Amino acid sequence: MTRINEILDWYGADSPAVLDKLHRLFMQGQLAGTGKLIILPVDQGFEHGPLPSFARNPEAYNPLYHFQLAIEAGCSAYAAPLGFLEAGARQFAGQVPLILKLNNADSLFKSPPGSAVTASLDDALRLGCIGIGFTIYPGSSTSRAMYEQLAHLAREAKKVGLLVVVWAYPRGEALQKQHEQALDVVAYAAHIAAQLGAHIIKVKPPTNEVANKQVQECLDKTSPWSRLAPASVSMPDYQNYLRTRVRHVVQSCFNGRRIVIFSGGPTKDKNEFLVEVGELARGGSFGSIVGRNAFTRPKKEAIELLQNVIKVYKQVNLTE
Numbered sequence: 001m002t003r004i005n006e007i008l009d010w011y012g013a014d015s016p017a018v019l020d021k022l023h024r025l026f027m028q029g030q031l032a033g034t035g036k037l038i039i040l041p042v043d044q045g046f047e048h049g050p051l052p053s054f055a056r057n058p059e060a061y062n063p064l065y066h067f068q069l070a071i072e073a074g075c076s077a078y079a080a081p082l083g084f085l086e087a088g089a090r091q092f093a094g095q096v097p098l099i100l101k102l103n104n105a106d107s108l109f110k111s112p113p114g115s116a117v118t119a120s121l122d123d124a125l126r127l128g129c130i131g132i133g134f135t136i137y138p139g140s141s142t143s144r145a146m147y148e149q150l151a152h153l154a155r156e157a158k159k160v161g162l163l164v165v166v167w168a169y170p171r172g173e174a175l176q177k178q179h180e181q182a183l184d185v186v187a188y189a190a191h192i193a194a195q196l197g198a199h200i201i202k203v204k205p206p207t208n209e210v211a212n213k214q215v216q217e218c219l220d221k222t223s224p225w226s227r228l229a230p231a232s233v234s235m236p237d238y239q240n241y242l243r244t245r246v247r248h249v250v251q252s253c254f255n256g257r258r259i260v261i262f263s264g265g266p267t268k269d270k271n272e273f274l275v276e277v278g279e280l281a282r283g284g285s286f287g288s289i290v291g292r293n294a295f296t297r298p299k300k301e302a303i304e305l306l307q308n309v310i311k312v313y314k315q316v317n318l319t320e
């Protein structure tokens with residue numbers, strides 16, 4: 001059995017139409033056939049505003065630029081809100097799998113964290129997308145409504161053969177800022193996404209914070225968790241511990257039987273970024289979803305960086 005067939009086998013309740021989309025995703029771009037993914041997400045114009053997102057590399061104001069970047073870099077897919085996808089879906093039809101972000105939040109109205117549903121399943125089908133993207137904010141007073149929206153959309157998406165990709169971002173009134181990426185919180189949010197029917201779960205890399213002190217005790221008792229870094233650890237050591245935390249997040253998603261990918265975050269130094277990706281890969285991440293670290297750099301540099309990310313996923317040995 002190939003690795004891709006093994007992964008498809010985990011999705012026992014899905015129709016051939018959904019599995020066909022998953023197969024297509026895994027057979028696209030430079031990671032084709034490896035069971036790993038590299039996705040370009042460009043919803044930051046909506047989420048953070050055009051100036052902080054695109055001014056560093058003004059070509060990125062143009063929606064067509066992102067299709068080209070995803071294709072030239074050999075990405076597995078390109079994910080964006082309705083407007084950006086509508087702008088290029090016809091011109092680039094068939095060249096890169098598309099994921100339509102069905103809900104979005106802006107930074108002008110932040111509290112409580114919540115999103116509006118900004119596109120529909122019909123839009124996703126009309127644009128030839130392989131799937132829908134949906135953000136949930138566990139920890140926000142809006143989370144329950146978001147879970148209901150997602151449960152409904154996921155059910156309908158599966159009926160029409162679309163994949164469900166969930167951005168699981170803990171944040172809101174119930175969480176302190178420093179705990180938004182805490183290990184137990186990220187693992188919990190990822191698990192909620194899996195329970196809500198996500199085929200693919202996208203989270204931020206977990207930090208060495210633990211929000212729930214009772215959970216901290218459980219982690220301390222199990223030997224691998226003694227490798228959790230103390231808060232004061234230096235950057236290279238921090239990276240070394242990241243793989244252990246990533247393993248826990250992946251395990252939390254049905255013992256690794258759901259696809260979990262990790263985001264790139266704000267633009268950072270290229271080498272630091274690649275060390276982090278190496279840790280994600282060694283922890284068993286199924287890939288990376290890299291936005292700002294790609295499109296805020298000039299195209300040549302962005303492609304080089306994404307190809308290095310691809311190389312990391314191809315080379316990493318999970319037993320390291």
Ligand code: FBP
Nearest residue numbers: 041043044047263264265290291292
């Ligand atoms: P980045 O690689 O730029 O972090 O993109 C991943 C992503 O999930 C985007 O889809 C989204 O716009 C962004 O992160 C949101 O980050 P935040 O919610 O922290 O502002």
